[in-house]
Amino acid sequence: MRREVLFLIDGEGRILWSDASASPVALPDSRARWEAIWGLRAQLAEIAHSHPVGPLAFSQEDETTMEALIQALGKRPRFSVVAPDGMLVRDREGQESRAAEEPWWTQLLRLASGMTEGAGAEPLPELPPG
Template sequence: MSAREVFFLIGRNETVLYRDEGSGPTFIPDARTRWEAIWSRRDELVEIAHSHPVGPLAFSAEDDTTMDAITSALGRTVVFSVVTPGSMLRRIVSPDATAAASDQVVDEEPPWAAELRRQSGV
């Protein structure tokens, strides 16, 4: 299996509510079905995670605008994660622009992180 970026919606109790994948390691094209999945699961949604199977352990500029759009649409705080072959990064994003978001490397990864890596081909 070749490396590809994979996307998970995570609910309460670390449950994977939805998954999607790109065709390559650095990009998942925008899709209406993904936005509909986010909206239809908004009451259950706790975290949105995606992989960077070839790195970096960082959120991209596109990730930043997507996070802002999602938290603005939902009107509440959401946790976002990036999972790489060797680590995981989380950011808590609030729709309140005065609340600064900071990235935290995750020491104890949730169970779904291993599945996200496996589906990403790493």
């Protein structure tokens, strides 16, 4: 099952919290996610999420959510989106680029999202529910 997944990452690259939707094209707002972001704001360095069916781009919904987060937090964390064909990063200055090297957790994010590892590859195993 493909689904959008979100990770909250600290400055050392550790996953602080995660969330998943049932949809491959949406990650609806949730109170639990907003509370986690607020509760972890001192440690929060990056907010990463997946687009398991693409595109490798921030959606319009992503843009409005990122702006709301910047306003709420009073700072700009790094934002990233991970798709089957790469990782796009928007840094703390608001500059966007494709990641030349991906952090260790991107493969875990792809696995949790039900992505395959490139064109023609076998699908990754699905995670058990729960």
